Amino acid sequence: MRKRKPLSVALNGPEALFSKMQETGQKIMKLFDIPAYIIGDTCWGSCDLNTHAADMLGADLLFNIGHTISMETIDKKVIMINAYDDVNFDIVVEKYAKDRANQKYKILGIITDSQHLNQLQPSRKILENHGFKTVIGDGKGQLNDGQVFGCEFYPAYDIQKRVDAYIFLGQSMFHSVSIAMSTEKPTFMLDPYFNEFQQVNDKARVMEKKTILSIYKAQEATKIGIIIGLKEGQFSKIKALKFKKSLEVLGKDIQLIALTEITEERLRNFKGIDAYIQVACPRIAIDNHFTKPVLSVPQAEALIKVLKKEPMDDFLKLRHWL
Amino acid sequence: MRKRKPLSVALNGPEALFSKMQETGQKIMKLFDIPAYIIGDTCWGSCDLNTHAADMLGADLLFNIGHTISMETIDKKVIMINAYDDVNFDIVVEKYAKDRANQKYKILGIITDSQHLNQLQPSRKILENHGFKTVIGDGKGQLNDGQVFGCEFYPAYDIQKRVDAYIFLGQSMFHSVSIAMSTEKPTFMLDPYFNEFQQVNDKARVMEKKTILSIYKAQEATKIGIIIGLKEGQFSKIKALKFKKSLEVLGKDIQLIALTEITEERLRNFKGIDAYIQVACPRIAIDNHFTKPVLSVPQAEALIKVLKKEPMDDFLKLRHWL
Structure with a gap:
């Protein structure tokens, strides 16, 4: 200044x-x-x-x-x-390392979110002292080494062949479940506030089923609203218009909606729409509860495949969900 | 197009x-x-x-x-x-005109909001057929003849010396109470959906007391947050900075906040603020419930007078509340 x-x-x-x-x-x-x-x-x-x-x-x-x-x-x-949380992971990482069942995973990918980036190296040291090998994936785009966003997972995804399991440092079920969903590797969330760790793959499977269910429900929809997010880094008009075209060819009736905050409350103002696709942020569709199906970009791509009678493949096994 | x-x-x-x-x-x-x-x-x-x-x-x-x-x-x-409601006021205006008690008000100012503007002339005709005189105030700025906003009342305010009472056409307690507050004349709301009319001056007095109470509560505040609304026609940074200066001279500790939707939920994110002034839209402070005092522009001006030990005057008796 x-x-x-x-x-x-x-x-x-x-x-x-x-x-x-x-x-x-x-x-x-x-x-x-x-x-x-x-x-x-x-x-x-x-x-x-x-x-x-x-x-x-x-x-x-x-x-x-x-x-x-x-x-x-x-x-x-x-x-x-930058604003780092001042919590440290010593106790919970020690606890993880000493757990007998987890010792079968020898090579660990260490991942965290922005506020715990300063804890990557101290945690790595503790794990290596206990005889583990560790890998911290390279950053890319806006991501630092070992960092993930809710929508982008390069430092996790890109090292999946080199690791037996992932350690996510932080109290964020969303981030850890996303890593598990995009890689399908054993993934552990290490919570430094409660000093507890848990494997999140079961939760990831439940969430994945929910996302698949939404896709099948949306398949029956006649009228689909495509929502363009008005937050600057989430704005994706071209993708919205591309989905509109593909879905109209497949017989769907499309309406275009622009919204800053995509919430159940705002969507309730629209009438007669059977399902939504939102091209803003994948977290919105996967995290929040909506009464109508609301699909994120990878889910919408899976929907188009399903409508074309093609296999939907592993639509969440991606490096990012945008 | x-x-x-x-x-x-x-x-x-x-x-x-x-x-x-x-x-x-x-x-x-x-x-x-x-x-x-x-x-x-x-x-x-x-x-x-x-x-x-x-x-x-x-x-x-x-x-x-x-x-x-x-x-x-x-x-x-x-x-x-334009989008006019297709409801008409014949029944409720007839009902008003036939009410014995109301016949003492001989000259009526007729006012409405945007969606019933097309009902001004038919309603005027009915009233005149019953022997009333009517006045429809001139529009000004964005307002058409006989129209009020939630914040601007020229076509009501400017004719107050020429009328005995106001007739507000519509089911809007807010608009009709605002007319009553800004003029203190007998004001009747004519509801075309329930075909009922009521005098709103008692409600206006209750609301006015609430706005005065907020001012007195805010007087005790040490930390005041001044909120600048981010909606384009409600943006008023200069006024916010003017209030900041005046209140700092009077010993208040001021924080500046910018917000698109000014709601209790958003304000709850701020810590340690005793009262707010919002320079966006007077309806927000007068209509909504907040746990802390939230003052509109005329209330804030009254607060400054009170802090200077001056009389607060008729701070709502204005042609607009901005």
């Missing part, structure tokens, strides 16, 4: 960090005597930066806090601020 | 009209063979057009449906489509 001398700044990040953002905003206002706006809208990740809000506010810099990615800035104006 | 030949269009409007928008979108897609996107985000009025969404989608035209204003287009791209 001393170098760039902004006349005003904006801050955003996940809700868990709002109180830290408030403190930081107040410090900036006092120290530099400029307005610091906290953007209170949702911010799901580096795909959801709220730069339009920062532009409206005329903020010269937008600090995005807590979504560590491989880049430090995006488009000059956005500055990514 | 035949003249402008758009390559794609977007449609938005209030949730009650979504099914009509869906039908229209499908007709456009069939007739012109271009994409028609339904914007599914909230759309509270002509202050909330979602042109950013239309821009992201690359839509050449944005049809805003159901928010009749005095203009037919905004910025060339936005086309306002």
